[in-house]
Amino acid sequence: MCNSISANTTNNVENVVTTVTVKHRYTKSIDTSGWLKVKLDPSNDFAFLCEYTKVIIQKIEGGRTYFLIKEGRYANNIASLSNKNVAKCLIDCSRGTGATLTVKKIVRKREISIIRKQELNQLFSELSFNGNKALITIDSDVDYKETNPLSPYHKQILHSKPLPDGTYNILAPFTAGDRDSTDYYRTDPNGYKALAYDTVWFPIEYAPTYNSNFVHVGNLSEGCITCYEIQKWNDLYHYLISNRSDSDGKYVGKLIIG
Structure with missing residues (x-):
């Protein structure tokens, strides 16, 4: 259950410092990108935080609310x-x-993606999450x-292979994925116009690939x-992003394959 923040201020005059009760809050994207653009202090550089990042309100000043980022890439920064x-x-x-995401392999077969307009040798699997199921691919043999x-x-040409059976930790998103690699799943005539949060990729902790595997949307x-x-992506995204399995907010949950 989420409620909007209600800060107690002493007045509404701009450029006057007001005091607020120190409480933690969680970030929420202003749109359906899944990323909240904030301004770092004192550098004034912009940063993007994934949703449900924990922050602590510090002060209200000059028409802006300042907070301490407690988790993720920008932890311990003021924004x-x-x-x-x-x-x-x-x-x-x-x-x-x-x-908790559970993967059950179904079949390896060649199939044409009508969105990508490409035939790929997919390892199709069933993903179970939060009482739902979705068709996924865990390798396209490319x-x-x-x-x-x-x-x-880095920068070398490799050949894809599926993750081995086992249990893995899923990390909170670190940085946005390439929009060009997912935008057409929404804009293509055969795509899903309501697709959102497609640049949010969840890294899978796996040392042999240096965490290069992700939970993400797509046909490749x-x-x-x-x-x-x-x-099914929007529901999967909301389930993952609204969870954290550790006190530091590093992980959103676990993945079980096999």
Whole structure:
């Protein structure tokens, strides 16, 4: 259950510092991107926070609300939002204690994606989550260029393979995925116009690939848990993002394959 923030202020005069009760809140995107744009202090650089990132309100000053980011890439930084966006974007709610995704392999077969207009050798599987099921692909048997700068294979051409059976931790999103690689799943005539949050990719903790596998939407898998059934992505996204399985907010839950 989520409620908008209601801060107690001493007055409404701009450029006057007011005191607020220190409470934690969670971030919420102002749109359906899944990312909240904030301004870091004192650099004035912009940063993007995934939804349900924990923050602590610090002060209201000069028409902006300042808060301490407690989790993620920008943890321990001060950032701010325009006061007019605070009620919508810093919410008072509770997170789930950890999502669980279960993958059951179905069949390896060649199939044409009507959105990508491409035939691929898919390893189709069934994903169970939060009482729902979705068709996914966990490998498309393709060559790809490694884009993870942390990998020793960075910029090399590799061949995809599925993750081994086992249990994995799913990390909270770190940075936005490439919009060009997912936007057409919404804009194509055969796509799903209501698709949202498609640039939010959830890294899977797996040392051998330097966390290069993700839970994401699409019809092409380079060894990722890829939500082939595009219409199910929004529900899957909301389930994952609203959960954290550890006190530091590093993980959203676990993935079980096999």
